[in-house]
Amino acid sequence: MGAQALSKQVSIRDFVAELRTFPEPAFSSTDEIVHFLERTPVAPDSLTPYLTWDRQHYTRNLIDKTPLYELIAICWEVGQASSVHNHRDQNCWMAVPIGRLLVENYRVVSQDLDAGTCQLESADTLEMNPTRPCAVNPLEPVHRVYNPREFNQRAVSLHVYS
Structure with a gap:
């Protein structure tokens, strides 16, 4: 974690430029991109053009596709x-x-495809912050993300979907 704390922040423009250099195989497993996120933290001020806020629900803002x-x-x-x-x-x-945000991961205990229902149990919860990004586990891809009241601050997350 010490090395992550010392990583130099980059602008979102430089982050996108480097992300665009990754070949297709880098997006088929989680390791390479999560390491990129660990060593390439984005400078918060560079995100300003992409941020919109709504008191009723979180907002999703496209940066690059x-x-x-x-x-x-x-x-x-x-x-x-x-x-x-x-x-x-x-x-x-x-x-x-x-x-900072919390990610609560779930395990599917049972499912009924005909009824469109499933039973979940909490698998684990982890905190994301500027020095701790994460990847969704492809074997247990069910989760929720939340900003608990006790954190008492706004948060912005960057999501790479592939």
Whole structure:
């Protein structure tokens, strides 16, 4: 973690330029992109043109889109949360250049495809912050992201979807 804390911040423009250099195989497993996020933190001030806020729900703001990925900035007011959702058949990496967020991961205990229901149990919860990005586990891709009231600050997350 010490090395991550010392990483020099880059502008979102430089971040995108480097992300665009990754070949297609880099997006088929989680390791290479999560290491990129660890060593390439984005300078918060460079994100200003991409940030919009709404008191009712988090906002999704497109930064870049290529045939290999989409890069989205998500703005979270205090207390906002995503619904529990599934990234099956899609890789997702997340970094938090502003504030901090919690990611609660779930395990599917059982499912009834005919009824369209499933039973979930909490697998683990981790905190994302400017020095700790993460990748969604492809084997357990169900999670939710939230900004707990006790954090008492806005947050911005960057999501790379592939």
